[in-house]
Amino acid sequence: MTEVASSLPPPIRRPDVSPARLARRHAAERRFRLCALAAVVIAAGMLLALIGTIAVQSYPAFFETRIGLDVDFDPDVIDPAGTRAPADLGDANYAVLVRRALEKVFPEVRTRRDRRALKRLLSADADLALRDMVLGNPALIGTTQRVWLLASDDVDSFVKGLIAREAPQETRRIDERMAAWIDALAAAGRIETRFNATFFTAADSREPEQAGILGAVVGSALTLIVTLALSFPLGVLAAIYLEEFAPRGRWADLIEVNINNLAAVPSIVFGLLGLAIFLNVFGLPRGAPVAGGMVLALMTLPTVIIAARTAIKAVPPSVREAALALGASHMQAVLHHVLPLALPGMLTGAIIGMARALGETAPLLMIGMVAFIAEVPRGFTDPATVLPVQIYLWADSPERAFVAKTSAATLVLLGFLAAMNAVAVILRRRFERRW
Amino acid sequence: MHLVPLPTTGPAPTATAGRLAAAADADAQTAAFAVRGLDVHYGATPALRNVDLDIAHHRVTALIGPSGCGKSTFLRCLNRMNDLIADCRVSGRVLFNGTDIYAPGTDPVSLRARVGMVFQKPNPFPKSLYDNVAYGPRIHGLAGDRTALDEIVETSLRRAGLWDEVKDRLDAPGTALSGGQQQRLCIARAIAVAPEAILMDEPCSALDPIATARIEELIDELRTEYTIVIVTHSMQQAARVAQTTAFFHLGEVVEVGATERLFTDPRDARTKGYITGRFG
Numbered sequence: 001m002t003e004v005a006s007s008l009p010p011p012i013r014r015p016d017v018s019p020a021r022l023a024r025r026h027a028a029e030r031r032f033r034l035c036a037l038a039a040v041v042i043a044a045g046m047l048l049a050l051i052g053t054i055a056v057q058s059y060p061a062f063f064e065t066r067i068g069l070d071v072d073f074d075p076d077v078i079d080p081a082g083t084r085a086p087a088d089l090g091d092a093n094y095a096v097l098v099r100r101a102l103e104k105v106f107p108e109v110r111t112r113r114d115r116r117a118l119k120r121l122l123s124a125d126a127d128l129a130l131r132d133m134v135l136g137n138p139a140l141i142g143t144t145q146r147v148w149l150l151a152s153d154d155v156d157s158f159v160k161g162l163i164a165r166e167a168p169q170e171t172r173r174i175d176e177r178m179a180a181w182i183d184a185l186a187a188a189g190r191i192e193t194r195f196n197a198t199f200f201t202a203a204d205s206r207e208p209e210q211a212g213i214l215g216a217v218v219g220s221a222l223t224l225i226v227t228l229a230l231s232f233p234l235g236v237l238a239a240i241y242l243e244e245f246a247p248r249g250r251w252a253d254l255i256e257v258n259i260n261n262l263a264a265v266p267s268i269v270f271g272l273l274g275l276a277i278f279l280n281v282f283g284l285p286r287g288a289p290v291a292g293g294m295v296l297a298l299m300t301l302p303t304v305i306i307a308a309r310t311a312i313k314a315v316p317p318s319v320r321e322a323a324l325a326l327g328a329s330h331m332q333a334v335l336h337h338v339l340p341l342a343l344p345g346m347l348t349g350a351i352i353g354m355a356r357a358l359g360e361t362a363p364l365l366m367i368g369m370v371a372f373i374a375e376v377p378r379g380f381t382d383p384a385t386v387l388p389v390q391i392y393l394w395a396d397s398p399e400r401a402f403v404a405k406t407s408a409a410t411l412v413l414l415g416f417l418a419a420m421n422a423v424a425v426i427l428r429r430r431f432e433r434r435w
Numbered sequence: 436m437h438l439v440p441l442p443t444t445g446p447a448p449t450a451t452a453g454r455l456a457a458a459a460d461a462d463a464q465t466a467a468f469a470v471r472g473l474d475v476h477y478g479a480t481p482a483l484r485n486v487d488l489d490i491a492h493h494r495v496t497a498l499i500g501p502s503g504c505g506k507s508t509f510l511r512c513l514n515r516m517n518d519l520i521a522d523c524r525v526s527g528r529v530l531f532n533g534t535d536i537y538a539p540g541t542d543p544v545s546l547r548a549r550v551g552m553v554f555q556k557p558n559p560f561p562k563s564l565y566d567n568v569a570y571g572p573r574i575h576g577l578a579g580d581r582t583a584l585d586e587i588v589e590t591s592l593r594r595a596g597l598w599d600e601v602k603d604r605l606d607a608p609g610t611a612l613s614g615g616q617q618q619r620l621c622i623a624r625a626i627a628v629a630p631e632a633i634l635m636d637e638p639c640s641a642l643d644p645i646a647t648a649r650i651e652e653l654i655d656e657l658r659t660e661y662t663i664v665i666v667t668h669s670m671q672q673a674a675r676v677a678q679t680t681a682f683f684h685l686g687e688v689v690e691v692g693a694t695e696r697l698f699t700d701p702r703d704a705r706t707k708g709y710i711t712g713r714f715g
Binding site: 248316318319321322323324325326327328329332336337341 | 514516519521544545546547548551552554556558559560561570571574575621624625628
């Protein structure tokens with residue numbers, strides 16, 4: 001029976017192009033396209049919502065409130081001996097000047113408690129601001145100047161409308177009495193809201209109105225310089241060796257598998273390694289960019305190696321063969337021809353690795369970079385903090401004004417990332433060669 | 436120097452074998468390439484089996500045969516490009532001007548400076564035309580100064596018949612040329628190093644008939660100064676450019692002879708089958 005069947009020519013089957021079937025196929029395609037489009041719209045919407053929220057929340061952080069007071073730079077207080085020596089000027093009790101200036105505006109305030117509340121209108125370091133003015137320009141002594149002093153974070157929040165007047169007395173930071181003072185100051189034109197330059201020129205502070213992002217930005221930059229300086233050359237050289245020179249075999253496979261595994265290791269493990277080796281064995285300073293950069297370099301290295309190997313693999317073998325057939329040595333073929341063609345890909349990979357390192361906090365936790373640092377680091381061995389750590393620290397702070405600061409710092413971090421990615425794109429465009 | 440077809444099959448009387456071996460040794464001293472008992476394996480797969488072949492000076496030798504017959508492998512043995520392939524094993528002797536290029540003391544870098552190569556697909560460097568041609572002379576220190584280098588570049592491009600087309604745009608990237616021009620650029624790049632022999636691996640397979648004709652003319656002109664070995668799939672091309680043709684089949688040299696004789700009067704049944712198009 002089978003013989004009979006196989007001897008017959010099989011019936012020819014034509015494609016089924018009936019309108020109903022075609023319509024079903026087209027409908028399926030439309031559904032699929034809609035789903036894909038919806039996915040893109042949802043993703044873009046979430047991203048926009050995220051950035052929008054951060055931008056709106058961070059808006060108050062870019063402005064600060066200042067209170068204008070007529071300060072009498074009384075020589076009897078500042079320099080009773082009349083030496084004008086910087087040491088004497090620096091030691092003077094400027095808080096008296098602040099108190100007197102406040103009393104001039106509010107002569108009716110008498111009790112100690114009220115006076116203390118009055119002083120809380122200003123930022124805690126108002127006297128230091130006066131001292132810096134006098135040290136910078138001793139000619140001020142003996143004159144009376146309208147000085148715009150930084151308001152405290154509570155006043156700032158109140159002026160910006162972040163503290164509602166209707167809130168119950170007991171729970172809000174600005175009571176009726178202080179609100180009345182602020183209104184009086186505003187009526188007298190003594191309250192101004194200005195662009196917050198402090199945010200970009202200061203390091204962290206316990207007082208929200210004095211806290212800035214510069215310390216974290218510089219810390220991040222120093223850390224990333226160390227990371228890039230270590231991981232890029234090491235990664236590229238390792239990739240060149242593994243791709244071009246290493247004998248293929250079990251050892252090469254083992255190394256390859258381990259590099260891929262290393263890229264997937266949780267970053268905190270690198271932090272532990274850094275703590276054990278860089279701090280405890282090598283004795284590097286705790287919490288310094290040099291140690292942080294080295295830990296992040298360890299973490300980025302597998303990414304850089306993998307990216308660099310991919311870039312080398314993408315160079316057409318014909319280029320390598322052409323060089324070798326001309327009598328170039330292997331090293332000449334690699335340095336003159338393979339490396340220039342692979343460099344854009346390598347740089348892109350390195351920058352993507354850097355971007356990941358920029359957002360990393362966990363490994364830095366282990367080596368003491370998660371700390372309150374009130375000074376802008378001056379070098380690779382100064383204690384420093386980095387942007388994501390700064391965001392974490394501010395998000396953890398109880399003061400209301402830090403909410404906006406947290407968002408503002410996030411914006412700065414995102415801006416940093418966008419800038420790095422832009423650099424990656426520019427480098428790729430500039431060095432990319434077509435063939 | 437003529438190329439003598441070596442007996443590869445069939446038992447011969449001992450006396451004849453001895454005489455042939457003596458003749459072959461004499462040929463080995465005078466041929467450009469003398470290949471004796473060459474075996475090549477890729478891993479466990481044999482690619483060439485016991486190949487004996489002499490390639491004469493200043494002639495064009497064409498290697499023909501069906502795909503996978505080992506002719507490209509053979510070509511790549513002549514400048515040790517097979518060294519790049521990880522699991523490639525070569526045994527036997529390849530003499531170039533009398534010295535064994537697979538002897539332990541031979542440096543493939545210096546060998547490749549003397550034996551140039553042109554590939555199937557034009558592969559100019561993604562650099563300027565000038566740098567493409569100047570690269571070889573630069574790494575081998577052939578030119579003392581810029582003027583000497585300019586001269587080498589010009590002569591090489593002239594010899595490759597490309598000078599008049601590109602002399603005004605030597606800064607343009609080599610990859611911006613047409614396919615045929617790129618291949619002539621690759622030939623110019625190869626002869627800029629002043630090699631003694633040039634190996635060509637299907638140099639026209641990616642080109643149109645006009646560009647092919649141009650390259651074939653060029654090969655004919657270059658023959659006066661260089662020993663040329665060309666692998667080709669086109670029997671017409673072999674007939675047009677080569678004085679000697681070797682037919683490869685399944686990793687063996689089946690027949691070698693003067694091109695005209697091989698195409699008009701093939702002695703082996705397999706050769707006849709291939710050139711008349713019955714297999715391949």
